[in-house]
Amino acid sequence: MKTLNIGLFGFGNVGRGLYDVLQRIDSDNVHIKRICVRDIAKERGVKAEFTADPNDIFEDKDINLIVEVIDDADAAYDIVKRALKNRIPVVSGNKKMLGYHIVELIDLQEQYNTPLLYDASACGSIPVIRNLEEYYDNDLLCSVKGILNGSSNFILSKIFNEHMSYKDALKLAQDLGFAESNPTLDIDGWDSLFKLIIITVHAFGIYVAPDQIFTYGISTMNDSDIRFAREKDRRIKLVAHVEKFDDRLIMCVIPQLISRNKYIYSVEDEFNGVVIKGLFYDKQFMFGRGAGGHPTGSAVLSDITACAYNYRYEYKKRNDSVLPIYTTDHTFRVYFRYKTAEQRNLLHFSKVREQYSSEEYNYVVGDVTIANLKAHQEELRTADCFVAAYPFD
Amino acid sequence: MKTLNIGLFGFGNVGRGLYDVLQRIDSDNVHIKRICVRDIAKERGVKAEFTADPNDIFEDKDINLIVEVIDDADAAYDIVKRALKNRIPVVSGNKKMLGYHIVELIDLQEQYNTPLLYDASACGSIPVIRNLEEYYDNDLLCSVKGILNGSSNFILSKIFNEHMSYKDALKLAQDLGFAESNPTLDIDGWDSLFKLIIITVHAFGIYVAPDQIFTYGISTMNDSDIRFAREKDRRIKLVAHVEKFDDRLIMCVIPQLISRNKYIYSVEDEFNGVVIKGLFYDKQFMFGRGAGGHPTGSAVLSDITACAYNYRYEYKKRNDSVLPIYTTDHTFRVYFRYKTAEQRNLLHFSKVREQYSSEEYNYVVGDVTIANLKAHQEELRTADCFVAAYPFD
Numbered sequence: 072m073k074t075l076n077i078g079l080f081g082f083g084n085v086g087r088g089l090y091d092v093l094q095r096i097d098s099d100n101v102h103i104k105r106i107c108v109r110d111i112a113k114e115r116g117v118k119a120e121f122t123a124d125p126n127d128i129f130e131d132k133d134i135n136l137i138v139e140v141i142d143d144a145d146a147a148y149d150i151v152k153r154a155l156k157n158r159i160p161v162v163s164g165n166k167k168m169l170g171y172h173i174v175e176l177i178d179l180q181e182q183y184n185t186p187l188l189y190d191a192s193a194c195g196s197i198p199v200i201r202n203l204e205e206y207y208d209n210d211l212l213c214s215v216k217g218i219l220n221g222s223s224n225f226i227l228s229k230i231f232n233e234h235m236s237y238k239d240a241l242k243l244a245q246d247l248g249f250a251e252s253n254p255t256l257d258i259d260g261w262d263s264l265f266k267l268i269i270i271t272v273h274a275f276g277i278y279v280a281p282d283q284i285f286t287y288g289i290s291t292m293n294d295s296d297i298r299f300a301r302e303k304d305r306r307i308k309l310v311a312h313v314e315k316f317d318d319r320l321i322m323c324v325i326p327q328l329i330s331r332n333k334y335i336y337s338v339e340d341e342f343n344g345v346v347i348k349g350l351f352y353d354k355q356f357m358f359g360r361g362a363g364g365h366p367t368g369s370a371v372l373s374d375i376t377a378c379a380y381n382y383r384y385e386y387k388k389r390n391d392s393v394l395p396i397y398t399t400d401h402t403f404r405v406y407f408r409y410k411t412a413e414q415r416n417l418l419h420f421s422k423v424r425e426q427y428s429s430e431e432y433n434y435v436v437g438d439v440t441i442a443n444l445k446a447h448q449e450e451l452r453t454a455d456c457f458v459a460a461y462p463f464d
Numbered sequence: 465m466k467t468l469n470i471g472l473f474g475f476g477n478v479g480r481g482l483y484d485v486l487q488r489i490d491s492d493n494v495h496i497k498r499i500c501v502r503d504i505a506k507e508r509g510v511k512a513e514f515t516a517d518p519n520d521i522f523e524d525k526d527i528n529l530i531v532e533v534i535d536d537a538d539a540a541y542d543i544v545k546r547a548l549k550n551r552i553p554v555v556s557g558n559k560k561m562l563g564y565h566i567v568e569l570i571d572l573q574e575q576y577n578t579p580l581l582y583d584a585s586a587c588g589s590i591p592v593i594r595n596l597e598e599y600y601d602n603d604l605l606c607s608v609k610g611i612l613n614g615s616s617n618f619i620l621s622k623i624f625n626e627h628m629s630y631k632d633a634l635k636l637a638q639d640l641g642f643a644e645s646n647p648t649l650d651i652d653g654w655d656s657l658f659k660l661i662i663i664t665v666h667a668f669g670i671y672v673a674p675d676q677i678f679t680y681g682i683s684t685m686n687d688s689d690i691r692f693a694r695e696k697d698r699r700i701k702l703v704a705h706v707e708k709f710d711d712r713l714i715m716c717v718i719p720q721l722i723s724r725n726k727y728i729y730s731v732e733d734e735f736n737g738v739v740i741k742g743l744f745y746d747k748q749f750m751f752g753r754g755a756g757g758h759p760t761g762s763a764v765l766s767d768i769t770a771c772a773y774n775y776r777y778e779y780k781k782r783n784d785s786v787l788p789i790y791t792t793d794h795t796f797r798v799y800f801r802y803k804t805a806e807q808r809n810l811l812h813f814s815k816v817r818e819q820y821s822s823e824e825y826n827y828v829v830g831d832v833t834i835a836n837l838k839a840h841q842e843e844l845r846t847a848d849c850f851v852a853a854y855p856f857d
Contacts, residue, residue, distance in 0.1 A: 072780075092744050096603050190599075196745035198599040205598070205775075206583075206591040206766050210489050334751070337730070351485050351758040352589035358727070359748040369745040373599050380780075382598075385773070387465075 072379045073135075076104040078128035078159075080150050081141035082115065084248050085164055085191075088368025089140065090117060101375060104134050129153060136378055137161040138371060140191075144168040151187060155179040162374040164367065166192040167256070170265030174278050177386060186383035191370035193266040194219055194343045195361040198373065200384075202357070203273040207347055208387045214314035215274050217345035218338050219266040221362030222250040222257035223289055223309045228339040230297065231306055237292075249341045249362040259288035259452065260309060260324040267311040267322060274313065275320055276388030279397045285323040285445040291457045292326065295432050296408055300459075305330050307459060308338070320395040323441055326459040328406060333464070334358075399442040404463060408434040409456040417447045418458075436461060465772045466528075469497040471521035471552075473543055474534035475508065477641050478557055478584075481761025482533065483510060494768060497527050518543065522550060529771055530554040531764060533584075537561040544580060548572040555767040557760065559585040560649070563658030567671045570779060579776035584763035586659040587612055587736045588754040591766065593777075595750070596666040600740055601780045607707035608667050610738035611731050612659040614755030615643040615650035616682055616702045621732040623690065624699055630685075642734045642755040652681035652845065653702060653717040660704040660715060667706065668713055669781030672790045678716040678838040684850045685719065688825050689801055693852075698723050700852060701731070713788040716834055719852040721799060726857070727751075792835040797856060801827040802849040810840045811851075829854060 079086060086106070093101060103119055111123045128134055137154040139147050144167035151168065154161035156179070163169065169176070169192055180187050190200045194217070203215070218224050222244045229240035241258070244250040256262045264286045272278050289309055300307050305328040313322045329336045334356040338344035343361025348354045360366035388394075402421060409415050410432060420437035427434050444451070444458065451458055472479060479499070486494060496512055504516045521527055530547040532540050537560035544561065547554035549572070556562065562569070562585055573580050583593045587610070596608070611617050615637045622633035634651070637643040649655045657679045665671050682702055693700050698721040706715045722729045727749040731737035736754025741747045753759035781787075795814060802808050803825060813830035820827050837844070837851065844851055 088744070092604065095743060098602075196748060198595060201599055202591060202595070205770070206594055209491075209762075209765055209769055211485065211762055211765070349762065350488060351481070351762040353753050353759065355589060355750070355752040357748070357750050360746050365744040366746065369602075369604055369742065372602055372604075376601055377598070380778070387773075 072100055074100045075136045075375060075379055076102050076133045077375070078131065078134040078137045079103050079106045080125070080128070080137065080139045082106050082108045083140070083142060084364040085140040085367045085371065088364030088366075089138070089371045090119070090368075091365060092368045092372050096372070100379060105131060125150065129157060135159065136375065138375065139163045139165065140371065141165070144171070148172055151176060152179065155183050155185050155187060158183050158185045160186045160378050162191070162371060162378065163187065163189045164191040164371060166262065166265035166269060170268045170281055173269060173272055180383070186378065188374040188377055188382070188384070189269070190374050191367055193269050194345060195221065195359065195363070196366040196370045197343055197345060197357050197359040197361065199270060199345050199357060200273050202347070203270065204384050204387070207274065207349065210391070211349040211351055212274055212315070212347070213350060214312070214348045215270055215345060216310060216312045216314070216335075216348070218308055218335055218343050219263045219311045219345070219361065220257050220309060221341035221343055221360070222254070222262075224338065224343070224361070225249050225341045226258070227289065227307060227309065232339070247341075248364060255290070258290045260286045263309060263311040263324045267313060267324060271313045271320075271322060272386070273384070273388065275315060276386070276391050276394050277320065277397060279322055283397065285325065285399065285441050285448060287325050287444070287448065287451060287458060289326055291452070291455070293457065295434070296457050296459070299406060299408070299434065300328050303328060306336055308335055310335070310460070315395050316401075318393065318395050319398045321398060321401045321441060328459050328461045330464055399445050400440060402438050402440050404436065404461045405439050405458050406434060406436050406461045407456065407458045408432055410454070414450070414454060414456050417450060419443050465493055467493045468529045468768060468772055469495050469526045470768070471524065471527040471530045472496050472499045473518070473521070473530065473532045475499050475501045476533070476535060477757040478533040478760045478764065481757030481759075482531065482764045483512070483761075484758060485761045485765050489765070493772060498524060522546060528552065529768065531768065532556045532558065533764065534558070537564070541565055544569060545572065548576050548578050548580060551576050551578045553579050553771045555584070555764060555771060556580060556582045557584040557764060559655065559658035559662060563661045563674055566662060566665055573776070579771065581767040581770055581775070581777070582662070583767050584760055586662050587738060588614065588752065588756070589759040589763045590736055590738060590750050590752040590754065592663060592738050592750060593666050595740070596663065597777050597780070600667065600742065603784070604742040604744055605667055605708070605740070606743060607705070607741045608663055608738060609703060609705045609707070609728075609741070611701055611728055611736050612656045612704045612738070612754065613650050613702060614734035614736055614753070615647070616656075617731065617736070617754070618642050618734045619651070620682065620700060620702065625732070640734075641757060648683070651683045653679045656702060656704040656717045660706060660717060664706045664713075664715060665779070666777070666781065668708060669779070669784050669787050670713065670790060672715055676790065678718065678792065678834050678841060680718050680837070680841065680844060680851060682719055684845070684848070686850065688827070689850050689852065692799060692801070692827065693721050696721060699729055701728055703728070703853070708788050709794075711786065711788050712791045714791060714794045714834060721852050721854045723857055792838050793833060795831050795833050797829065797854045798832050798851050799827060799829050799854045800849065800851045801825055803847070807843070807847055807849050810843060812836050
């Protein structure tokens, strides 16, 4: 194990978490040499050398690992690119940056023979990427499905179990440090989407850009929807989902009505839970804290230690002779609560299984393609309506 | 990825499972070259070259990987040693063999610079060893606790949920291929013990021999015990447990009265569930099929693929400057159902919290050290009595 002198970018929730974790393990081999922050004047009560100038890190010859845990995806992208081009191994937790730029960053890793690790970017403390990379690296893998965003799950738990209002639940999530500074990232499914894209690269070897994938969150969910779920003895969970059917791959982020017999039914609060399904081994379930400075900090530590042992992702699946083809031509059953006939007609239900009308609202349960949902993503997100997958089980 | 020509020892449940899995993935890089079995005359309906002579495998220069999935631990030990000494990488699923010989086999791996992988030996399809080795390789780890034996858990599920008799449940487990050919390995906790020993080597860097660890199963459990558990709204599960307290390490295999709020409460049938607890990341839960030919066969496949990428365990924790010291000097609360005052006095309860007497049986809830339990392991196992850990929670 080599000695690591870390240049750290960012000292928010996760940076602070990492600092605490490193203090506790008191390793002789891992040191934070310097920390780059926006506001150098801020009192942090921490014994460390702070700087506001990235050059102080990039030009420090002692620094042999860069750890980037800042919020700003564009700045993170610049840092990671610069690190790779300078052949300094880099650990990142920025899923948005990876969601947009992972392909280029894979190429840069190869070109400069320098690793980028980012297990901490997906599911906090659950080692999902490492397991997909190392253990589920054969073609038995069928699907990866899970609750990948701790903040929205926390809100849903509070609403469902404690009858809290959406607004209060969001405020509490923010106070506890689970929510991103921009909560729409969590609530509207974007954070889950970026993680899903990263997971799919490792699980199935293909990259699909964010704007190609139906992504829908919980911000328009209301009491009627919650009542519907309760009547069916289900809970609403925000689920990211990738699944292979022969040579076709579907992906989406959508609220789902989850029945009691599903593993993710019991994933509550800020926890994340991922179900990995394959031929022969059936389902594997991994569960753990998906948000918060300390759990994510300890995930960053695992990436750091892996760097010390010269570990790198091999992206084995990308070398498969036949890669699956991404498609939105896949039908599933949804619950759709709407106001106007125009809204309902938008989705072109191929089959209507249940319908309900009243003066206040209407809903329909029926079959729709992902393509139709995708085509109207913006309307669905902004109108007085709500759609959720409603699987048969 | 290099091409692997496998010499396979054993074509029972797991060997057959591996064969099916390999047929399915149809990889150009992995072939079973020859299979060594006891009874070569047996019709198996399989296109493969069978032999009864191990030399046919060891002397075949094409074979560059040995996979050993036989039942007999002594024979497995000879095969693995011979493979390592011949510098042929080897994959094993034999937990009993590893439970007794892992230290020597670690040394042989180093001496002959040849890897031995055995993720399939613990928890079937759950990659627990790989995760401990690669992800939980820092000193934040506090404990690993879980249901490691699918067969006994299957039996407990059937008894608890379906009011099946012990005998019928065991028979069903055997018919379904979950139970070892010698069921006492499962029922009396030995199988869990061997897995716990392997896990502890990777989790905490020390080896503790099987005869040093309190190991107790469910074969004396009766209806009174089940009733007691139900009254307390708990389930009895057979739990293997290793936990570090500062510089001390405790280990045991013991039935536990598990309350509803615990992850492993919901692990039913032949499934395994492992809770990994650490500072900062709190608890991680991994869950999956822990028995059966196909799940275990797919775990063996993951080891095989890892060999193709020259992966080997690094046993990082064994190099820690300070290793924890194993102790049985640790007190916990137990439920103890017994017949005679002599039995009760055996355990030297330091504190009695509840007691019950009747003409049929008596029980006591009280505090006892692992050392006292260990000192009377044989009496506890053979007499008309039953002991189970009864944690406060």
